[in-house]
Amino acid sequence: MASNETKDGSPKPKKQLLLNAFVMNCPGHLSPGQWRNPKNGTANYNKLSFWTSLAQTLDKAGFHCMFIADVLGGYDVYKGPANVDPTLSSGAQFPVNDPLYLVPAMAAVTKNLTFGITASTTYDAPYALARRFSTVDHLAEGRVAWNIVTSYLESAARNFGLDTQVEHDERYRIAEEYMEVVYKTAVAYSDPKLWEGSWRDDAAPRDTETGQFAVPGRVREINHKGKYFNVPGPHICEPSPQRTPFLFQAGTSKAGTDFGARHGEAIFLGGQTPQKVQESVDSLRKTAKEKFGRDPRHMKMIAGITIIVDGTDEKAFKKRDELLTYGDREGALALFGGWTGIDLSTYSDDEDFKFAGLPAVQSMVKCWADTVPGSEGLKWNKARIADFLLLGGTMPKIVGSAKTVADELERWVDEGDVDGFNLAHITNPGSFEDMIEFLLPELESRGLFTATVEKEGATTRERFLGQSRLLDDHTGSQYKWRKD
């Protein structure tokens, strides 16, 4: 049986790919130095029109989501400690403005595009964060998602008054309780259960007959008393279209996988090959089913990828070579320092990090070496690492014609079992416009994508999972307080 046929021999219906545009509110997200490219506009990241224009482009083309990364400090490990200088020339994720303030204005000029915004459970009070997302879910009419992170930069910890970061697994324990608090405030509870919630579904009817904007008895305290948080409530916001914003998550550690399998409705996955990604997908789906009783298909799997596409393979490679000339290697090594905590400046130019005795770096670099054609036998020293990271950071890279790229994406779907992609940009404008011109028509002709939406103005959860409210098998649903 061919892999593209079902058991009875009919063609397998193809997955409709979920396509996110992956961006950041800064001059240099994953391709440091490209702001100097005259075709690029990311130096205008601090202008609202830069964002509303991008949002309109993506909306028109049928992208599902603009996914905005975020960090809360500078990348200051390389040539550090506490030195952001290597990031300054390239604007490598520094400076970086708060992404959530972009959403209402972008929602106002688009119809269907949704917005996934990164925010941390480590540095913002759950009561305040619940309010921020409720506010934006109201203003964007349900087209927002929260990418839950626990933060990994020492520089962020120090600026929030800590001597050092909260330990990794402890951050996830805090995040678990954090989610309990926000579900209670944002979602409310079901009578037969012990869990408490805050606003009943029909709590704010704006009933001019009875004179009740909201109804006493349908709003109550959550009285959360936990190890990390005490939050009596009630939630300060009435229910927004999604109540709990659609939940993105990206953890891959043991603690991160458990967290994602429990809370995530879409999971953002890294990995150089579909096989590597498939291992994570399997583990997440298994954990979701066995540990948390969820239908494993109620989590959408989204792989991060960098695409350089043009009319022919040759043109695409030529484009890549031209893009490389704008790359900033110092910025790339600064990003690497932030991601790994390792300062490569303290090593010699010759050091081959495939064998440097740094376990985390070693496995990462070996994996890169395995996937870069013609890289066998070459030294992966800091120059080569920098080169690898220049276009799209650690994301796997696909370069070629629409056919080449679409073939490769199909392979990721088949072998990696993913539902869609977080598409990094190298320049903006540029990368997304190329995908719209060359790749999307090819995907559409293969039945893998359509720019036509099923429902105009759908919420994020409707767009990803078919309904606005949390699915019944999601852990947050136990807190739902339904109308009788």
Place this chain on the structure above:
Amino acid sequence: MASNETKDGSPKPKKQLLLNAFVMNCPGHLSPGQWRNPKNGTANYNKLSFWTSLAQTLDKAGFHCMFIADVLGGYDVYKGPANVDPTLSSGAQFPVNDPLYLVPAMAAVTKNLTFGITASTTYDAPYALARRFSTVDHLAEGRVAWNIVTSYLESAARNFGLDTQVEHDERYRIAEEYMEVVYKTAVAYSDPKLWEGSWRDDAAPRDTETGQFAVPGRVREINHKGKYFNVPGPHICEPSPQRTPFLFQAGTSKAGTDFGARHGEAIFLGGQTPQKVQESVDSLRKTAKEKFGRDPRHMKMIAGITIIVDGTDEKAFKKRDELLTYGDREGALALFGGWTGIDLSTYSDDEDFKFAGLPAVQSMVKCWADTVPGSEGLKWNKARIADFLLLGGTMPKIVGSAKTVADELERWVDEGDVDGFNLAHITNPGSFEDMIEFLLPELESRGLFTATVEKEGATTRERFLGQSRLLDDHTGSQYKWRKD
């Protein structure tokens, strides 16, 4: 010498009044119950179009600022403790969404209107708040202001994990250090001084010749180590048009006056009569000059006021009577409970609060009694207090024709020494449209107001004080890091 003449007998040039529209991101700001009025739209506070439409109306009419109040908890003292039920029918400042998310979208559809947003120094980390306002100052191209508050609701404190509020004067000590941190991050410092700052004025030139987005050596840590905060920096945002957002403040206690006289660039004043307000104005200007070395005219004095205006006095009074029919007395008493901490439900219906032995309430109520015509000898029991608060809360009220209202505003300017007004609304749409139709032409004909701006797209500080950056005699200016 008549008060409207200068010493040499020529007519005194009239102050150009600064006019703010006073609103809140909730269904019932200071006039609980009015959401039921079919002319009112505040039940749509959670829709972005409600706000963009208001912003365009105010912008076109020449208002200087939309001033958005905020609280971080419900008014749960009346019939409490911890009971928000009395606020639910009327939507009395509950639910209430986060106001800062409205600004970029409103800025995008307006040219000159500025936005004053309330945010607290008690519950948000200074590093995070500096980032929020820098982000919005970028996106709104300098048209934002921060109304600095320290928060007064127990309900907010509890939801941020405290057993009770931080004590009043301690909140101001924290706020003092908070300002030091944000000036350092937002403003930067001057070389000859010891103070440190973060980004030099010319730190991010986006210089394609040198390949530098930002320049090493022009960005540095602030290394703040204080009693309440440790913030090494650097600031995560490059300089925005105003750097420090324009600063509103409204404290009237001893600690609040010191804080306002030091940091405030516009002060929001309460008080039933121009004489009462003038006492506060005098004290603030004196403190600013003597204690903090500022030109006392570098603080704009803005009095809160509620106006009901129509074609004739008679029509205005008729309008008031009709508005009163939508008022919700339970909501008014709930607001009173939050403002004073006193639950009037525990007193008999007959209790006259002019003599109830509650010092704070007594002086407030006596002051109201003195200014409401025909109120001599009447009992100020809870019903009368509720009636007084129904339209515009504790704000002094002016009802009448454009001439009547303009005469009264002129008296406030002359006797109260104020520079402008925070104009409360009773309905929205409604109140501001009435002022635009009846009052503004009258003020314009008297030379007190013009809808014409001096400079298109001016920043908030330019609009209020003539320049975008902090004035040199402002305490924050000592931290400035100027280009050599």
